[in-house]
Amino acid sequence: MTTKERIAEEALNLFSVKGFRGTSVKNIADAVGIKDSSLYKHYKSKKEIFDGIVLEMRKRMENMSQYIGLPDDSDIQASARMYGELTLENLLELSRKIFLFYLTDDFISKFWRVATMEQYQNEEIYDIFRHIFMEESITYQTLVFREMIRNGIFIEVNPEVIAINFYTPIFFLLSKYNGRAEGKAEGLEILENQIKEFYRIYRKKNV
Amino acid sequence: MTTKERIAEEALNLFSVKGFRGTSVKNIADAVGIKDSSLYKHYKSKKEIFDGIVLEMRKRMENMSQYIGLPDDSDIQASARMYGELTLENLLELSRKIFLFYLTDDFISKFWRVATMEQYQNEEIYDIFRHIFMEESITYQTLVFREMIRNGIFIEVNPEVIAINFYTPIFFLLSKYNGRAEGKAEGLEILENQIKEFYRIYRKKNV
DNA sequence: GTCTATACCTGGATAGAC
């Protein structure tokens, strides 16, 4: 790993705990093991380090669904078919995957925290946060659930309403446990109960 | 209003946008219309202003249910009875009340933002935030829904699971729209759809 | 590309006059 990459990494570590303003260039340099002045050979300002992190997040956004292990957006019908014989176990696995990805993926979970702290001072950060953590997942799941209704797997309810009922418990648990590793097991347990109930509500009974 | 109170008020205004570290004592003094040095006659440090805000929040916590207009905790059965002939309109009103209280109450909504920003650097703040915005409402609603099941108004499902399904969309919408006044109407519309669906799911049909 | 040294500024806080 280049020094430039190590700077970005340590900066994200620090930003995700102490925030942008709470982290000094010296803090970052110390973590990397160089003097603060040396850091300026790699980035011309502290803000530029931050912007690099934002850029990296934007890049990952583009192929987020691969990261979560979801089928590609371009083929919603296929994914709905994939969930064709949707069992409770399938659904639990999917929800756990999304939850644990956001919660434990190193870059994503730290970015969640940084964005949470910076959202009110930085419109761009809020837009990214909202897009990734509040809209994308719901938009995607809406399309999937719509197909599942069409295929007679789910009962006939507005698919966006279903998607919100699917996602908001996950969002809530992420808000509660991100940055608190101890809570992972507790979060998973609550999630399991919610998903079981979700399945009970929306899975069409085979007649 | 005393100068001391005005300092606390302006400090909260600034903290809720720029965070604790992002706000200087001079910023606060300017907003109040005094010199920064004069501020120290009222508070002995910037941290003390912050602690005063936290203390105020703790005080409000104690009689939070009154603020939301909910019946007192001590009489859960009465409130369940109050919801006895629970109509969709009752439930919509209740959810709107909770949502709009957290979203538009001046002190509470600003505290939400401050706590959101400071939670990772300040364990006490995280504890308060979690308690007020993540646990209290669910705990309370769990008790109410349990009574409603007992009274045959709601179908028989684990009441905590129901409470989480009731509250997490509200929490999500608060996260999305707190500090963004423009989004209030949009949030209310989404909330309405979710509550209608909630009612459809849990309200026992009269046989 | 790393270091030492330094410039420059802002922020928190105190002293003392009025």
Place this chain on the structure above:
DNA sequence: GTCTATCCAGGTATAGAC
């Protein structure tokens, strides 16, 4: 209780030697 003046620490950033 407000002001001016001041101190000191820490923060961002640059210059220049190696």
